[in-house]
Amino acid sequence: MIPFTVDDLVEQGRRRWPDRTFLVAGAETVTFGDLAERVERFAGWLQAQGIGPGDRVGVTVQKSPEEIVAMLAAARLGAVWVNLSIHWNIQQVRDQARDCGMRILVTGARRASEMLAQDWPDSLERLVVAGEGAVEGDRRRWVSWQDAVAPLQPGARRPLETDLAAICYTSGSTGRPKGVMLSHRNFLAATQIVAEYLGNNAEDRLLSVLPCCFNYGLLQVLSMLLVGGTIVLQRVTMAAELAAALARHRITGIAAVPSIWTPLVAYLSEVGGDFPDLRYLTNAGGKCPDAVLACLPRLFPTTRVYLMYGMTETIRATYLPPELFDSKRGAMGSAIRNTEVFIVDADGNPCPPGTAGELVQRGPTVAMGYWNRPDDTARKFRPCPGLGAIGAERFCWSGDIVRQDEDGILWFVGRHDFMIKSNGVRISPTEIEEVVHRFPGVVHAVAFGAPDPQAGQAIEVAVQAGENGIDLAELRRFCRESLPGYLHPRRLHLWLGRMPTTGNGKIDVRAVVETLRRAATPDPLSPAEGVRS
Template identity: 45%
Template sequence: MQADSAAAAPALRYRDEGEDYATLAASIDRAARRLLGCGLGRQERVAVYLDKRPETVHALFGASRAGGVFVPVNPLLKAEQVAHILRDCNVRILVTSADRLSALSPVLAGCPDLHTVLLLGRELSQEPGDAEVGHVRVDAWDVAPEHDGLRRHRVIDTDMAAILYTSGSTGRPKGVVLSHRNMVAGAQSVATYLENRPEDRLLAVLPFSFDYGLSQLTTAFHTGAQTVLLNYLLPRDVIRAVERYGITGLAAVPPLWIQLARLEWPEAARATLRYLTNSGGAMPKETLAALRERLPGTDCYLMYGLTEAFRSTYLPPEELDRRPGSMGRAIPNAEIQVVREDGTPCAPGEPGELVHRGALVAMGYWNDPERTAGRFRPAPGQPSGVPLPEVAVWSGDTVRMDEDGFLYFVGRRDEMIKTSGYRVSPNEVEEAVYATGLVAEAAALGVEHPDLGQAIVLAALPQAPGLSEDDLLNALRPHLPGFMLPAHVGLRTEPLPRNANGKIDRKALAEDFGDLFREGVPA
C-alpha cells in the first residue's frame, strides 16, 4: 500500500543506508520469489535467524508475501534453542549467516523437515546449491531467483502469517500462531492510540522475535513511517541513535528503561522524541519519574500485553498523574474483561482474571492443543443463541478494574507468591524496593519453604557499593508488612540475568535460589 501511495518516502534505515517504500516493496517481492524458487509450499515455515538488518526484514515479509509463514528467531539464542524451534514448527527453509550456520551445524541433523539454508554475506566455495550440511542444501540468499514466473500461494486474512516463540514460565518455548488479520489489526490499533504519522521515525531496539519488537515494523509500515534498525551494545548507544536519526518513537522494556533513566539525554535527542512506550513488565515509579524529568517534552505510554493477544491495554499520557499505577484501559478494537473463576464479571475494584477478546486474539499454540485449550477458551458473557463460541485469551493475570474502565495489575498467577497463607504480588514488593532508591534492579520471587509454603526472596543490584542486606531490609520495614518482607536478599555485583527478550529471567533466578531453604536451612 505504501509503495503505491508514498513510494519515495523513507521506510527502512540501517546505519548509513536507507530504503524508500518502493525499494522495500521490491526487495520483499524479490525475497518472496527467492523462497518460492527454493520450493516453499503454502503455509510452510521460514525461520529467520539474524540480527536486525534490512535482509532480515526482507526475509520475514518475503515469506509472508510468498504465502508462507515466517518464524523470527531471537539472535541471542544458542544452537539447541534454535534447533527446538526448527523442529517444533517443522521449518523448511532457514535464512541465516555463515557464522550462525557454523554454530548450528551439529544440531541440524535433528531437524528433518529443514531442506534449505540460505546464507547472507558469504561467497559459497561451491556452485550455488551444491553445498550441503548433512541432509540440508546450503545456498546463497543474494542470488537472482531461478524462476521469476512462480506464482505466490494464495492466502486470506485468517491464514497463518507468523509464529512467535515465547519463553514461557516453564518448559520449552511455545509457538504463538498469528494470522494476517492479527498482525494488521494490531498495527492499526497501536498506530491509532500512539497517533503515528508518516513523519515518525521509530527506533527498533527489541528483537523481532518479541511481538513488541515486531510491532515497531508493522506499525511503521501501516502508517508510512520510517523504522531505524539498531543492534545496540550499551544503553548509551540507544540515546546516540535517537540523537543521530531524529527518532520520534522509542519502545523498550523495564530493564532497559531503568538504565536509560540514569543517563543524560542530549538536547538534540530530547527535541525529537515525541513518545516512549513501555511493555513487558511494569515500569518502576521512580524510573518513570526520572524519564519524565529528563524528557519533559516526551509523552510516556505505559502498556500491558501478552503475546497471545499482542497488546491489551494502554495508559494515555494525560492519565499518568491521575491514575498512578494503572496499566490503562483497553486498546482500540479490543475488549478487556475482569472475571471471577466461574466467568462472571467482577465488580469495580474486585480482583479477577484478565480476559482479552477481539481481532488480536492469536490462533493458539503451534501443535500444542493441551496448552491451547488451557489459555484460549470461550469468551465469557456471550449470547446463548450464538452456536459457535468466540474464543478469548484467558491471561492468568489478576487485575482489578475501576468504574472508569482503567485496570490495575495485581499479579500473575504463575508468579504470585503464597507465603504464610497470604498471596503476595512480586510487583508490589519490587515497587517498594525501588522506592528506597538503594537498588538499580530488583526481582522478587517465591521459593519453596518447609514452614511458610513459599518464602519471598529478593535479588537486587545495588545503586552503589557497600549496601548490606540489613540496610535494605531496614529501609523496607516502614513500608511493607512483615509477611511481605524478603526472607533472603541476594545482592549482586552484576546486572540480573535476562532472557532472550531482554526481560529479567525469573526462571534462572528461581534455579539459583531453589535450594536456599531446604534441609532445615532457616529463613
C-alpha cells in the same frame, strides 16, 4: 488500497511512497520501493525452492534489513515466518525448527556453522546465510543471502487475512516453548489500532530497539509500513548508545521494556539529554518500576508517555493515555479500540471493581492458538461462561491477575503462576519489587516465594546493583521501614553481573529464581544474605 495482510503493506509502500526512506541500518538506507524489490527477489528464490502457502520459513539473525525482508518474503508467498531470538542457543533453535517443521532457515555465519556441525531436523532443507563471516560445513546445505535471489514467477498466490502469518514462540524459560499462531488479520488489526492511538504518521522516525521475534518490536516495523514512516534499526541497547541514537536520528517514537528503561533513566538522570523531536515513548513487556516512571516527565518533558499491556497471544490488550499518566501512573489503562477485556473469577464470572481476578480478552488480535498443542490451546482460548451471551465466544485467558479501580482503569497485580502464598496470604511480587526499586542503586529486583516449613512460602528478593553497588544491610533496613511486616523479605540475594533476560529483552524471572534455588537450600534461621556469582 485497503491493506488486509502484511503483504498488502509492502505493496502499498511500493505504490504510494516508492522513493521515501523506510529503513535505516547504520550507513544503509532502504526506500519503500527498494524494500518491495528485495522482498520480491527473495520470495522468488523461496518459490524456486518449492516454498508455498503454509510452509514455515525460519529467521534467526541480527537486527538488519535482511531479517525484515526474509519475514516479508515469506508473507508474500502465503508462507509462515518463524522468527527465533538470536539469544537462543543452538539446541533451542533446532528444537523449534523441528517443532514447526521448518523448511528454510535464514541465519548468520556462526549459527550456520553450528547447525551444519550437528544433526538437524528432517524438515530443514537449507540455510540462507546473511551478514559477514565464514561458514564451516557442507556447502551444498547453505547459500549466501546475496545468491538467494530469483525472479518471482507470475501467479504466485497472495495470502488472505485469515491465513496464518507467523508462529511466535514464547520465551520458554521452563518447559517447552509454545508456538503462538498469529494471522495476518491479527497483525493488521493490532498495527492499525496502536498506530491510531499513537498518532503514527509519515513524518515519524521510530527507533527499533526491541527484537522482531517479540511482537512488541515487530509492531514498530509494521506501523511504519502502514503510515509511510521510517524505522531506524538499533542493535545496541546500552543506555549511552540509545541516548545518542535518539538525538542523532531525531527519533520521534521509541518502544522499550523495563529492563531497557531502567538503565536509560539512570544514565539520563546522571548526564542529562535533550530530545526535542521525541514525540512519544511507550512501555510494555512488564510493569515498569514506579521509581523509573516517576523520572520520565522530568527527563522527557515534551514527550507523551504511553503505558501498554499485551501478551504474545493477543499482541496488544490495553493502554493508558498520556493525559492519565500523572493520576494513574503505573496502570495498564483500559481496552484498546475494537477489543473487550474483562476481569473474572475462576468460574468466568465478572469481578466487581476493586476485586482482583484474571484478565480475559476477545477481539481481532486474539491468536489462532498454539502450534500442534491442542490441549494448551483449549485451556488458553476458550469461552467465558459468566459473561452472558458473548461468553460463548472465544476468549484468551491471560493468566494475569488484574484489578479495576473506581474509574474503570485496570491495574496489574501479578502473574497467576508467580503469586506468593505466605501464611495463607496471596502476595503479588510486584508490590514488593516496586518498593525495593526505590532504594538507591537497585537496577532490577525479583521477588519470589521460597519453601518455608512454617509459612508455606517465605519472601525472598534478588537484586541487581548498579556500578556503585548496594549495601544489603541498608537495603534490609529500608525494606523493614518501607514494607508492612507481612511483606518483609526473609532473605536478600545480590546478583553479581547482569540478570538473564528472555529473547524479548525482559528479565527472565523463572531463570533467576531457579538459579538461586539450585545454588543452595535456604536456611530460614541464617541471617546471611544469598550471593549469586
